[in-house]
Amino acid sequence: xxxxxxxxxxxxxxERVFDPSLEGKPVVVLSNNDGCIVARSPEAKALGIPxxxxxxxxxxxxxNAGAIALSSNYELYGDMSHxxxxxxxxxxxxxxxxxxxxxxxxxxxxxxLGTDGLMDFCMRLRQKVLKYTGIPTGIGIAKNKVLSxxxxxxxxxxxxxxxxxxxxxxxxxxxxxxxxxxxxxxxKRLGLRLRSHGIATAAQLRDANESxxxxxxxxxxxxxxxxxxxVSCLPLEAIAPPQKNMVCSRSFGQPVTTMAQMHExxxxxxxxxxxxxxxxxxRASVLGVFLTTNRFQPNDLQYSNSISVSxxxxxxxSQVLIRYAKLCITSIFREGFSYxxxxxxxxxxxxxxAVQLDLLSPAVDCHxxxxxxxxxxxxxxxxxxxxxxxxxxxxxxxxxxxxxxxxRYTTRWxxxxxxxxx
DNA sequence: TCTGGGGTCCTAGGACCC
DNA sequence: TCTGGGGTCCTAGGACCC
Numbered sequence: 231x232x233x234x235x236x237x238x239x240x241x242x243x244x245e246r247v248f249d250p251s252l253e254g255k256p257v258v259v260l261s262n263n264d265g266c267i268v269a270r271s272p273e274a275k276a277l278g279i280p281x282x283x284x285x286x287x288x289x290x291x292x293x294n295a296g297a298i299a300l301s302s303n304y305e306l307y308g309d310m311s312h313x314x315x316x317x318x319x320x321x322x323x324x325x326x327x328x329x330x331x332x333x334x335x336x337x338x339x340x341x342x343l344g345t346d347g348l349m350d351f352c353m354r355l356r357q358k359v360l361k362y363t364g365i366p367t368g369i370g371i372a373k374n375k376v377l378s379x380x381x382x383x384x385x386x387x388x389x390x391x392x393x394x395x396x397x398x399x400x401x402x403x404x405x406x407x408x409x410x411x412x413x414x415x416x417x418k419r420l421g422l423r424l425r426s427h428g429i430a431t432a433a434q435l436r437d438a439n440e441s442x443x444x445x446x447x448x449x450x451x452x453x454x455x456x457x458x459x460x461v462s463c464l465p466l467e468a469i470a471p472p473q474k475n476m477v478c479s480r481s482f483g484q485p486v487t488t489m490a491q492m493h494e495x496x497x498x499x500x501x502x503x504x505x506x507x508x509x510x511x512x513r514a515s516v517l518g519v520f521l522t523t524n525r526f527q528p529n530d531l532q533y534s535n536s537i538s539v540s541x542x543x544x545x546x547x548s549q550v551l552i553r554y555a556k557l558c559i560t561s562i563f564r565e566g567f568s569y570x571x572x573x574x575x576x577x578x579x580x581x582x583x584a585v586q587l588d589l590l591s592p593a594v595d596c597h598x599x600x601x602x603x604x605x606x607x608x609x610x611x612x613x614x615x616x617x618x619x620x621x622x623x624x625x626x627x628x629x630x631x632x633x634x635x636x637x638r639y640t641t642r643w644x645x646x647x648x649x650x651x652x
Numbered sequence: 653t654c655t656g657g658g659g660t661c662c663t664a665g666g667a668c669c670c
Numbered sequence: 671t672c673t674g675g676g677g678t679c680c681t682a683g684g685a686c687c688c
Contacts, residue, residue, distance in 0.1 A: 240688095261656035268656075268688090284655035302656090329659095329688045417686060448662065450686085477658055526655055573657090630656095 231337040231371065231396075232466065233352060234378040235318060235359075237311075238366045238386070240331035241269035244310045245300055247364035248639045248647055256297035260285050263481045263630040264301055273297075301632040309640045313363045321355055326466045334375060336466045345396050352392045372396060375464045376457035379414040380404060380432065398460075405458065408432035415454055420447060432458055472581065473512065478503040479573020482628040485524070486569040492521065493556055494623030499574040500548065500555035501619055507546035507576065508606055511583075514576035515544040517551060519558040524570035535562040544580055547598045548605070551576075552621055613642070 237243060241259035246252045256273035260266065267274075267283050277295055279288055285299065292299060311330045319325050324336035343351060352369040359367055370381025371394040378395070384404055385393035395401045411421035413432050423446055429435050435443070436458035443451045453463040478499040486492055496519055507514060518538030523530060537558050545551065555574050608617045637645035 263654090263656065265654075265656050282656090286654035289654080332688075415686065420685075447685090450662070471660095473659085475659075479657070481656070524655090571656095 301635040374462035405432040504548040513544035
């Protein structure tokens with residue numbers, strides 16, 4: 231038995247914990263560069279603001295409605311996510327953290343409670359999370375992951391915030407009313423293809439012909455179909471599988487046209503990627519870079535390209551990764567374009583304690599490792615960016631703007647919430 | 653004017669091996 | 671004249687998730 235816990239409009243909820251004046255008002259949280267709307271309060275959803283929409287298209291409508299738009303504050307959201315999962319782990323031993331705001335619980339150890347008992351348990355769990363963190367959640371209970379996602383769908387519309395899809399009759403009723411695009415793993419595109427074959431609801435996919443489903447969606451679709459039938463095909467992954475790839479990229483705050491600026495930006499991303507590798511105790515054996523112009527400006531000259539190289543030895547050294555990233559970007563940079571974005575990707579990641587050395591390549595540079603450790607320590611203690619490489623640039627004019635970000639209340643001493651008492 | 657960032661998995665096809 | 675069968679590995683592209 232599984233439960234899916236999903237934080238309600240998570241980023242907005244995080245903001246509301248520290249600024250209760252946002253309660254009851256339409257609030258949206260924006261993506262990096264204040265580009266897209268990535269979280270909406272129920273009041274904002276009621277205004278008809280779609281998920282993922284470009285902010286500039288709805289800016290006026292939001293302003294007229296007295297809505298509040300905030301830049302994203304990932305440091306705060308990440309920390310709040312940690313706190314929510316801490317509460318859940320204190321009550322349920324097997325938890326799979328699926329994303330920043332969603333996790334699966336393995337409830338197989340609680341079956342003796344019965345359906346009503348499971349509902350009661352989850353309602354109390356929900357109350358506990360709310361009390362300890364201030365974050366409201368919805369919980370869906372069912373026999374497998376796909377059905378618990380569907381149950382969560384129902385939970386969000388219920389008063390209690392908890393719903394189960396355990397009994398067959400209930401399951402049948404809900405799946406008959408669940409559009410095929412609302413199933414976990416089916417997007418608009420696949421939804422359209424399924425609909426063209428007469429499959430429009432979750433119940434119809436559940437009852438569809440297996441070879442037809444395989445033909446349309448491949449093995450992924452067949453697994454989905456079995457999950458809808460109540461068979462569990464997707465196991466709970468309490469231990470996260472090792473990460474395989476990593477990307478660090480950003481749109482520019484203003485267009486980049488010169489090689490010098492591009493070098494700065496790519497060095498910055500490479501350094502960020504390297505620090506992320508070290509934090510996760512990983513090394514990379516392949517480095518890639520990419521750059522692109524603004525595809526939303528069809529009148530501009532368009533160009534995008536990417537390239538990747540195998541590194542002589544797997545590494546997480548900022549110096550080494552910056553050097554290769556700059557070499558790579560030089561080889562694909564073309565004059566005469568207005569660039570919108572660039573980034574670094576690292577592939578073939580491996581754990582730091584399992585690096586295959588090359589007989590003919592230089593050994594891991596211990597001097598470099600000590601230097602990186604000092605840089606990481608300083609940046610952790612005094613804030614990221616305290617110590618960085620000169621090649622990342624000083625002014626960094628290409629950097630994006632985040633003008634509407636709330637304070638990082640829980641992770642920075644100088645941004646702690648101030649409470650004034652009479 | 654302004655359109656995110658970071659991931660995963662699967663598949664088909666090509667290159668290559670014996 | 672007749673031109674196999676059975677593999678593996680890699681990569682690009684497509685699909686999805688939050």
